[in-house]
Amino acid sequence: MLNKSIKFLIENKLVAVLLLVLFVGWGTVNAPFNWNTGFLPSDPVAVDAIPDIGENQQIVFTKWDGRSPQDIEDQITYPLTTSLLGIPGVKTIRSSSMFGFSSIYIIFEEDIEFYWSRSRILEKLNSLPSGLLPEGVNPALGPDATGLGQIYWYTLEGRDKDGNVTGGWDLQELRSIQDYYVKYALSSASGVSEVASIGGYVQEYQVDVNPELMRQYNIGLSEVVKAVKSSNQDIGAQTLEINQAEYLVRGLGYIKSVADIENAVVTSKDFTSIKIKDIGKVSLGPAARRGLLDKEGAEVVGGVVVARYGANPMEVITNVKEKIAELKGGLPTKVLADGRTSQLTVVPFYDRSELIVETLDTLTEALTLEILITILVIIIMVFNLRASILISGLLPVAILMVFVAMKLFNVDANIVALSGIAIAIGTMVDVGVILAENMIRHLDEEKVKSENVLPTAQGTSDEESHQNNKLSINEIIYNATAEVSGAILTAVLTTIISFVPVFTMVGAEGKLFRPLAFTKTMALSASLVIALFIIPPLAAFLFRKTTLKKSFKYIVSGVLILAGLVIVISGFWLGFIVVAFGISGVLGILGKLDSKKVNLVNIIISSAAIVFLLAEYWRPLGFNRSIFINLIFVAIICFGILGLFSVFRKYYGQILQWALANKMLFLMVPITVLVSGFWIMNNTGKEFMPSLNEGSFLLMPTSLPHSGVEENKRVLQQLDMAVATIPEIETVVGKAGRTESALDPAPLSMYENMIQYKSEYMRNSEGKRQRYKVNADGLFELKTNVIPTERVTSDEESHIDHNNNAKRFVTSGTSIKANQLIEDNDGEFYRNWRPEIKSPDDIWKEIIKVTKLPGVTSAPKLQPIETRLVMLQTGMRAPMGIKVKGQDLKQIEAFGLELETLLKQAEGVKVEAVFADRIVGKPYLLIDIDREKIARYGISIEDVQSVLKVAVGGMELTQTVEGRERYGVRVRYPRELRGNPEDIKDIYIPVEKGSPVPLSELATIRYEQGPQVIKSEDTFLVGYVLFDKIDGFAEVAVVENAQALFQQKIDSGELIVPKGISYKFTGTYENQLRAEETLAVVVPLALAIIFLILYFQFKSITTSLMVFTGIAVAFAGGFIMIWLYGQDWFFNFSFFGENMRDLFNMKTINLSVAVWVGFIALFGIATDDGVVMATYLTQTFDREKPANKMSIRASALEAAKKRIRPCLMTTVTTILALLPVLTSTGKGSDIMIPMAIPIFGGMVIDITSYFIVPVLYSWREEIKLKRIERKELRK
Structure with missing residues (x-):
């Protein structure tokens, strides 16, 4: 059936072309990138930075x-x-x-x-x-x-026409605009679940009643409450019909102003009305608040947009921005005292779309570079330009097909899901490589047959015979495809099956990596479809012999030369490549070059162009290095590795011949690799997931529980101002307390400082790295009449243009904005960071250094999304912690403090990040009512409590209706009469028959410490001890060290666990333990399934085991590479001033789920070459049937040598294609690199399988031969 379908499409090429157009068009429609095709609709896959694993x-x-x-x-x-x-x-x-x-x-x-x-x-x-x-x-x-839905934070600020902050707006005014206009406008955007407000003051009507005046008029608080409530209501009185017209009847009574409340009648005595204004004062004022928002030291008002569960975050943010654009003209303006007009503006300080765009850029860049490297490898190793075009075209089309599948199955595009495509590139192209190589071999064999035709004695010729048996191009392509289709199908199936374990993962790791397993499976399936059903028809078209008229060739070559010149004049160097192709064609027409030389020249031109493109867009040595330096490095890397493989291919036969003759000695090499790999595996640290660089930090320290609103405001502003002094910081906005949302239960003493740091290189409005104009000295030129936002250094002052003092030249690292630089595509990239800042970790160290304040705890390194996920999973604000459960809060706190002291002694624990909850630390003022005393006055507990509730706390009695705005009306005593315990004692409690009684005669007032927050799990009270690990230590190892220390202290009697108290380590490491348990079951299952597929292919257990050895060797190779990455001496040298360890992001790699996913991907790839090698070995032995030891070895050698080229091509393609991933530093690279390392290391070591399979195959056949010989001797 498979071969019939292939044959049908080869014979009906139009069907294949239509399918190709369908795949490309549909994929373009569903692509997650912001492609504006104009003629095609856009229905992109949902996009986010990472999956919601909460x-x-x-x-x-x-x-x-x-x-x-x-x-x-x-x-x-x-x-x-x-x-x-x-x-x-x-x-x-x-x-x-x-x-x-x-x-x-x-x-x-x-x-x-x-x-x-x-x-x-x-x-x-x-x-x-x-x-x-x-x-x-x-x-x-x-x-x-979910907490991960907080996708867009903003502030409301007054700005002038140039976008500068103006001020002139008070916090109460801003909060009203936010609550009643901006909030509701943004809530109407599609996909928004809620918009929560934070900061400023909520306006309310405050009725401060005077108890002395109330006593004079013998009025109780209950009467005041009733008077206020009854003074604020509209009513409807049905309808009246007047002159045959119906009128709706309304009684107007809503409070409209302070005067309306003042004139509300409380009671009437002696025909005189006692009004609110007679017994108190009414004013507009701020309500009590439990949340603050500060921007770089100035208090502000803002909000957070929360995306609905399942909504496309990118789409929701786009909808919100459209609403903001609509809202812009309707927001109020003010004319300030200095004459400037201040326009109220929505200013974002956290926009998830920026992270999403940068993450997609990282993946797009990695995929583009992988495709370019793949094309280069194919061109050089296949040495056929047409075949290279065919194979290279497979990748983009297959990727577009993946987007279609993602849309159909509702799989979001994020860093993890798209990484599945990135790590599948090598395998995807392997399918095309094997197929194209076999097609070229068949075409060459047919060509050799045509050239080796000799006349016969009977007067006829072999040529006539050959003409009769000559195969058409369709037949040659079909035979070549059918010959390897089974091996290709098996190889792809084993790779797909290897990812079955990922589909079985549960919990956070399942949510994280199931999308990756899906995209990788779809990518491989798509590549299989393209390779077997699209490439053969196109190959039959491309490889056919065509005779073009010389005049037509001249026209084509001339058009290429002219088009190239136009492109060059337009400023694009690629025009030179087009011109070169045209000149090559002209030389071929003139006979200066034969067809082989033309092909060679075109290959050289293509290779040079690709290397230049790689150097231009990869820039592995950094954008601060010249294109020439990067070009040399890229050429050395690519041609160096290709050269090594060419040398290997040249001497492969000799090495294999030695291995066949010295099997035991040779097999010691893979055995040593296996032993080393398994030893390294057992001694490698473990963690759940490497941290994703989000481009922002979340600083979450806490103050003492007893700190009040003003103290927390002071500390918050100090933190923000300190962080804002760091040059790499774009903006910092701090929050104390909570937003008006159920998603944010933070106490006032908890701070969340959202810190946005500048990207390493300046980006344009589309989030892309932008080049800017430089002078001859490499300094960046500022626009005329623009002064840097920060004073330039003395060195830079010397570059002032004295003809125009406002024109300056600055170096990278100066605090300037993108609109101050001059865009120039021939310029250089502008680096925002100072030279000593190498990574975001360096910026975090600067933040920690400047935020050490007395009375404020330290904080673990956190990021916005990461923190929300941690809090969703564990209930804590740190990735690791201890839950202390019990029935008594004081006991829980005391034991937690003991654990805090001990935890600081554990190896790998960051001492400054250890913090136990101070549960019972909030001062309480307790009013203890004496029941016997109140009974003497005939007063109930409720009578006393209701007075206290209104007089001290204040009670919101009603809400005004003022157009769209609603404001509460609160009644209470003035602050000076309720501000301290002595004043509270003087509060009078009304008695039904008699004079009011002061509270001091009915109750005692005392201080006591109580809980600021009471946490529980499944009704059991709980407290947390938070901690973090030192860089370089694995999460699981740190937790195990702490557990061992605690157990040691318990055994020695130094730590006594109180009765009724229990503790448990918790955090993201639990996900790792659960993932290990899952993998321990499903990985062996996947390996067993792979083995079964191999068995069905070869119908031989021993042959399947030979191919299976590739997995074991590659597995060990992956661990060896992980070990080498952690060794300081490995690759510790500089090239053009760039350290190779830094370039390839070499550091200690812990065993995380990401690494295991890389290994699972490796399992499928590692069998591919073995399948091809074993298939041809089986075919050769079946055909030649060797009868002695020497012929067995000769057959094994012959089969292996014939298959070494496609095997080497698949390996070198996979290895080289991963280099851009290994050197990547953009958003998302933190997850891609750990997945790529085991694949890279495994494929390097898997080269040994080119010898293992032939050696073992030969060994088995030799053993069979010996058995036959023994049987014959016995006979």
């Missing part, structure tokens, strides 16, 4: 203003948690009770559908028994989003 979580959020964490825990969190535990599919429930609200996090099993779980929660909330929760308390389901 828990399947829902939030139940309950507000109860003014209540302490203990009240919240006892009356809301605990009863709600016990009720929600019975929901189907619940894995665990975490909760936190804080001042004024309760957050309950319900973690469902992974297979529970997101919106189904929300329905079950709503059912449960609607069926709660009456009396379970306090009156007026209504739990609500959080937004249909």
